[in-house]
Amino acid sequence: MSYPFSAIFYILILSLFLFFLYIFLYKNIQILFTKNKFKEYQDEIKNYLYILNNIMDGLAIIDGRKNILFVNGAFNKNMRSIKIQSNIKEFDILTRNLELNSLIDNAVSDINFKFIEKKISYYDRAEEKIINCIILKIESSNEYAVIIRDITYLQKIENARAAFIQNISHELKTPIAAIMGFTETLKNGAIDNPDVRMKFIDIIDHHAKRLNYLIDDLITLANIETEKSPVKYEKINIKSGIDHSLILFEKEIKEKNLTIINNITDISFISDPVKINQIITNLIQNAVKYTDNGGTIKLEGYIADSKAADYFISNMEDTSVLWDNLPTKEDFGKFFFFSIEDDGKGVNYTNLFRLGERFFRVDSSHNDAHKGTGLGLAIVKHTLKLLQGRAIIKSSLGNGFIFSFIIPEAKSNFKQN
Ligand SMILES: Nc1ncnc2c1ncn2[C@@H]1O[C@H](COP(=O)(O)OP(=O)(O)O)[C@@H](O)[C@H]1O
Ligand SMILES: [Mg+2]
Secondary structure (H helix, E strand, O other): OHHHHHHHHHHHHHHHHHHHHHHHHHHHHHHHHHHHHHHHHHHHHHHHHHHHHHOOOEEEEEEOOOEEEEEOHHHHHHOOOOOOOOOOOEHHHHHOOHHHHHHHHHHHHOOOOOEEEEEEEEEEOOEEEEEEEEEEEEOOOOEEEEEEEEOHHHHHHHHHHHHHHHHHHHHHHHHHHHHHHHHHHHHOOHHHOHHHHHHHHHHHHHHHHHHHHHHHHHHHHHHHHOOOOOOOOEEEEHHHHHHHHHHHOHHHHHHOOOEEEEEEOOOEEEEOHHHHHHHHHHHHHHHHHOOOOOOEEEEEEEEEEOHHHHHHHHOOOOOEEEEEOOOOOOOOOEEEEEEEEEOOOOOOHHHHOOOOOOOOOOOOOOOOOOOOOOOHHHHHHHHHHHOOOEEEEEEOOOOOEEEEEEEEOOOOOOOOO
16 A cells, blocks of 8 residues: 555655756746846847948937937937037037927827927038938837938039039020021021121130130049049240230220239149149139239249148148149159239138039129139039149138149159150
8 A cells, every 4th residue: 555655655755846947947047048138138129229320321219208228329420519528418408409309399299299300500610511300209108319411512412413404504505596597697698798798707706716616524523523534744934834824805995994913933843734824814804803903913933842831831820722643752853833913802711611613603604704613613613633633712792812733743644755
């Protein structure tokens, strides 16, 4: 009798042992599993945070009271004009951008709010920045994502494109209309009138030439930008090149009664004559165009030594703009220095920074007496880049305009034939 009892006893003990073992293992495996899962989640979150911190768009997550829960790197960078302190937890203080803050105020106070997208502009030092801003209510929580994207560059391209289409159509249309109109008049009988026919042909000739210049400018710029216009060095006589450029504007200079002070010394220099000519012709054209009747234009040109490059920088003023393509590490022995100064209407501080942008004109109004395409200084800027030049533009509204540049002499690249 005792045998079956002890067997039952042992079986009971064994089952109890197995039961506790099962519970023990079950619990521990679960803990182990949860721990692993937790680690996995933690790694995943770290990865997401890393990605969010390194994306181009700025992202901030805020709660319904505008407390900041998360801000990524791009958000900080884009809003950098406003000093961000790491301990600041309230959005208003974080950005100090009134427009963005009022958008957020509206979002958090509207219970039906879901989404808003708006362009916001503000000034970062002297530069206007444009930010596309999206505020999104995160479903299932009382949190909001504020996503910002810097579209300053895109907006500039878009504005330039729109301005270009407007300008170019006008610029192309005017000469074509004149050519067509006067051709028609000639065909309708004026050709037989010796008093007017030559005058009309001259007008047609003038407009055809204008059209040609415009198309040349467009091709020049396109060639520089697509690098189809390599630099070709040779020994050049700068003075005669500049004299030739001046001849192009002789008629206008006479008509406007401009005084030209020409202090260009005889310079023999190794560089690209076509490119230097392109730069100087555009600068003379602007000086002639934007100087009032009776004004004065002063030209300086000489060979400068290596100190000229430093002198350029030390002469920078708050209102000067620098276009610098001069490699700092290289040692150049000789520079060509050129400066053109006029006492015309000049350009104000904000516009000064935009010079050289394609199609940018201070006054793009079509009734403006000074018609142009806004391509001249873009050509100058790109060409100076090809020649590794350093340029300074100084101007203020009503106080004339000075454009100075230096170009290092080409030595290593120059092969004498
Ligand atoms: N010497 C100058 N004086 C005053 N404004 C100037 C001068 N040179 C250039 N500008 C301004 O810069 C703008 C861009 O010049 P540019 O690129 O040569 O285009 P465009 O002469 O065809 O208008 C001009 O429209 C003008 O407003
Ligand atoms: Mg011009």
